[in-house]
Amino acid sequence: MKIINKVLRLKKRPIGFPDEDTWELNEEILPSLNEGEILIENKYISLDPAMRGWINETRSYIEPVKIGDVMRAGSIGKVIESNNPKFSEGDVVSGGSGVQQYSINDGKGFFKIYPGKLNLPVFIGTLGMPGMTAYFGILEVGKIKEGDTVLVSAAAGAVGSIVGQIAKIKGCKVVGIAGGKEKCDYVVNELGFDGCIDYKNESVKRGIKKECPNGIDVYFDNVGGDILDSALIFINKYARIVICGAISQYNETSAKGPDNYLSLLVNRGTMTGMVVFDYVKKYPIAVEEMSNWILEGKLKSKEDIYDGIENFYEIFKKLFNGDKKGKLILKVN
Amino acid sequence: MKIINKVLRLKKRPIGFPDEDTWELNEEILPSLNEGEILIENKYISLDPAMRGWINETRSYIEPVKIGDVMRAGSIGKVIESNNPKFSEGDVVSGGSGVQQYSINDGKGFFKIYPGKLNLPVFIGTLGMPGMTAYFGILEVGKIKEGDTVLVSAAAGAVGSIVGQIAKIKGCKVVGIAGGKEKCDYVVNELGFDGCIDYKNESVKRGIKKECPNGIDVYFDNVGGDILDSALIFINKYARIVICGAISQYNETSAKGPDNYLSLLVNRGTMTGMVVFDYVKKYPIAVEEMSNWILEGKLKSKEDIYDGIENFYEIFKKLFNGDKKGKLILKVN
Numbered sequence: 186m187k188i189i190n191k192v193l194r195l196k197k198r199p200i201g202f203p204d205e206d207t208w209e210l211n212e213e214i215l216p217s218l219n220e221g222e223i224l225i226e227n228k229y230i231s232l233d234p235a236m237r238g239w240i241n242e243t244r245s246y247i248e249p250v251k252i253g254d255v256m257r258a259g260s261i262g263k264v265i266e267s268n269n270p271k272f273s274e275g276d277v278v279s280g281g282s283g284v285q286q287y288s289i290n291d292g293k294g295f296f297k298i299y300p301g302k303l304n305l306p307v308f309i310g311t312l313g314m315p316g317m318t319a320y321f322g323i324l325e326v327g328k329i330k331e332g333d334t335v336l337v338s339a340a341a342g343a344v345g346s347i348v349g350q351i352a353k354i355k356g357c358k359v360v361g362i363a364g365g366k367e368k369c370d371y372v373v374n375e376l377g378f379d380g381c382i383d384y385k386n387e388s389v390k391r392g393i394k395k396e397c398p399n400g401i402d403v404y405f406d407n408v409g410g411d412i413l414d415s416a417l418i419f420i421n422k423y424a425r426i427v428i429c430g431a432i433s434q435y436n437e438t439s440a441k442g443p444d445n446y447l448s449l450l451v452n453r454g455t456m457t458g459m460v461v462f463d464y465v466k467k468y469p470i471a472v473e474e475m476s477n478w479i480l481e482g483k484l485k486s487k488e489d490i491y492d493g494i495e496n497f498y499e500i501f502k503k504l505f506n507g508d509k510k511g512k513l514i515l516k517v518n
Numbered sequence: 519m520k521i522i523n524k525v526l527r528l529k530k531r532p533i534g535f536p537d538e539d540t541w542e543l544n545e546e547i548l549p550s551l552n553e554g555e556i557l558i559e560n561k562y563i564s565l566d567p568a569m570r571g572w573i574n575e576t577r578s579y580i581e582p583v584k585i586g587d588v589m590r591a592g593s594i595g596k597v598i599e600s601n602n603p604k605f606s607e608g609d610v611v612s613g614g615s616g617v618q619q620y621s622i623n624d625g626k627g628f629f630k631i632y633p634g635k636l637n638l639p640v641f642i643g644t645l646g647m648p649g650m651t652a653y654f655g656i657l658e659v660g661k662i663k664e665g666d667t668v669l670v671s672a673a674a675g676a677v678g679s680i681v682g683q684i685a686k687i688k689g690c691k692v693v694g695i696a697g698g699k700e701k702c703d704y705v706v707n708e709l710g711f712d713g714c715i716d717y718k719n720e721s722v723k724r725g726i727k728k729e730c731p732n733g734i735d736v737y738f739d740n741v742g743g744d745i746l747d748s749a750l751i752f753i754n755k756y757a758r759i760v761i762c763g764a765i766s767q768y769n770e771t772s773a774k775g776p777d778n779y780l781s782l783l784v785n786r787g788t789m790t791g792m793v794v795f796d797y798v799k800k801y802p803i804a805v806e807e808m809s810n811w812i813l814e815g816k817l818k819s820k821e822d823i824y825d826g827i828e829n830f831y832e833i834f835k836k837l838f839n840g841d842k843k844g845k846l847i848l849k850v851n
Contacts, residue, residue: 246784414775428783442747442775450761450791451579458783 188215191494193256193284198242202436202505205498207240208256208284215287223295224266225278225288230494230515231259231309233343234407234504237435246460255283256497259314261298261305262288262517272297279308284497286517302480310343310512311479311486312472318429318461319347320471324355326427326459327403331356334397336416339407340381341368343512344429348405349378350484357403360396362389362412364507371510376485389415403427409434410441417445417454426456436505487511493518521548524827526589526617531575535769535838538831540573541589541617548620556628557599558611558621563827563848564592564642566676567740567837570768579793588616589830592647594631594638595621595850605630612641617830619850635813643676643845644812644819645805651762651794652680653804657688659760659792660736664689667730669749672740673714674701676845677762681738682711683817690736693729695722695745697840704843709818722748736760742767743774750778750787759789769838820844826851 189212196209218224239250239257250257260282264272269292272278280295282288298308310316322344323329335352339345340361349359349372361372361381369381382392389412393401400421406413409431420426426449434440449456464471478484489509491500494517503509522545529542551557572583572590583590593615597605602625605611613628615621631641643649655677656662668685672678673694682692682705694705694714702714715725722745726734733754739746742764753759759782767773782789797804811817822842824833827850836842 246786409780428779430783431780434780440777440780442777442779444773444775446761446775446779446789447742447764447767447773447791449789450763450793453579453791453793453796455788455790456779456782457788458780458786460783460786463786 188287189213190215190285190287192286193494193497195240195250195252195254195256197252198240201438203237203240203501208497210495210497215289218266218268218289221269221291222289223264223269223272223278223292225260225262225280225282225290225295226265227260227262227282227286227288227517229261229306229309229490230282230284230517231313232501232504232513232515233259233314234430234432234435236501236504246462255285255288257281258284259309260288261308261313277305279313284494284515286494301476303476306488306490306512306514307479307486309514310488311347311484312475313512314461315343315512316347316475316486317464317468317471318459319344319351320475321461321464321467322427322429322459323348323351323403323405325464326457327405327425329355329357329403333357333402334399334421335359335403335405336362336393336397336401337378337405337407338362338412338416339430339432340372340376340378341510342407345405345407346372346376346487346511347484350376352403353377354478354483358397360393362392362408368510384412390418393419400424405429406431408432409443413443414445417443417448420448420452420454422452422454424452424454426454428456428458432505488514490514490516492516521620522546523548523618523620525619526827526830528573528583528585528587528589530585531573534771536570536573536834541830543828543830548622551599551601551622554602554624555622556597556602556605556611556625558593558595558615558623558628559598560593560595560615560619560621560850562594562639562642562823563615563617563850564646565834565837565846565848566592566647567763567765567768569834569837579795588618588621590614591617592642593621594641594646610638612646617827617848619827634809636809639821639823639845639847640812640819642847643821644680644817645808646845647794648676648845649680649808649819650797650801650804651792652677652684653808654794654797654800655760655762655792656681656684656736656738658797659790660738660758662688662690662736666690666735667732667754668692668736668738669695669726669730669734670711670738670740671695671745671749672763672765673705673709673711674843675740678738678740679705679709679820679844680817683709685736686710687811687816691730693726695725695741701843717745723751726752733757738762739764741765742776746776747778750776750781753781753785753787755785755787757785757787759787761789761791765838821847823847823849825849
């Protein structure tokens, strides 16, 4: 029996914001399995802002996706055939299958998940890459402690929403920055942040001044640009700034640095970049702790799920135009 | 007997580069000592780029010098009268007397020095604020370890020259950045750096590529601007950037941030600001270790000494126009 696989491949490198022609969707016949390989039927595919960086040609923390390669993406799927002793038919696995219906690989970088009472998409979001980024970013890089004032940008997003909730669990005062009243209400009323600045409708500087009257101890930055510069003005002595991403810059052909960086000198602050893959060995600890928080109702996980690989481009755009709430996920039909 | 004191006072706040009218030189009659006070005859006054920041009105790590105040400066002097049990006539003291011939104060922030075989001006430079900045900046913030590649800007300057020499003592490969062939030759031939990039006559990017083929582990930044941006391109994984100063920016009315700061993310780098005053309690440890290095010939101390408070402005300009080598010091007549 031949299986037809819908596969999204990188067709060309974009300049600025990717257009639809950046990728092409092919229908390909799956080859048969070699020794050591597994065949995964993908269920959910993760859409992340980092994808924009992966298709640049420039040096980064990970090899660029090559022209013609399957578009890289995190995924959850079910093993439907296995020539690898570590996996059995029926196993649910998490890993990086890429944007395709099926994937054949040697199992490296894949691990089994045991959903229990939790829904599968949670393992793409709160218990997947964004959740791991939030957990290690705010705890190990941000080094939050009780009583800290923590500011988080993209607060309604997959990473920011978890960062803020973890900081609340740890006894911090947490203020978010998000675009629009609806997102800000969600961040405060549903996620329990102490405040939220609506950067689309108010001055971020004035907002920080009002919401963080004692200054900022930790700023978790997902956006870069002017918001990072505004945060720098209000950092306290020994503040930690976690550079997790810079979504305002990803589609710019020339980046803009933080002009107020000398606030680091004045305040003996630290700005540190992080890449979640460095913490892979510790993921199980985070998954266990965060699963408990979810089951205890302390941590809310929100997924924004859309159907169909053929709709990839339309859904991808939502990462950058603000038209989503929570973790963006593609459901494979 | 009345003593006439030449005193330099701040007259107005400069915009951009200070002009001569920023300060005024007065001759004032010294009052008599109150209980607990000491009278110091100043011998040497320290001229530092940080002075430019101290006369801005904006929030910083230290209160701005007020209009009408004596211009703040580090100093070495001799106690010639004491109403304070902690000090005796004849004591040589280091502290912040400001730009004046004599100072009367309560002794707070002053400590006795015992020059032994060392010349007094060394206690303004290598064993003074610039030396302490270098020592704690490269060791505690830069966290250098044997085998690291260390890049230092303003390498012929009071701080940079010591940073590089300490890094050499600790077994690092050290590359400097300085302006002009003479300074670069000095840095390599006299101070023992492994290489030096002449930013006035070559591309800093190409220079770093050539001199640091294995990338940069620690960058000690005294200058900011384009040079910081160039260094960011070449940092290694887990690199540490010490933000000690930004002399290229001090006289700018609007600062320019490091556009390549996302290299911190890619490389999990850290950029940390430092202020030497945080390490005051540990100064004696540094002074002892560095004195030994000087006496053993491992650490060279160079002072550029000019005469006369009345020449303050002309000498101050040398801090910014590159026309000096080593620590800039004003000798009080």
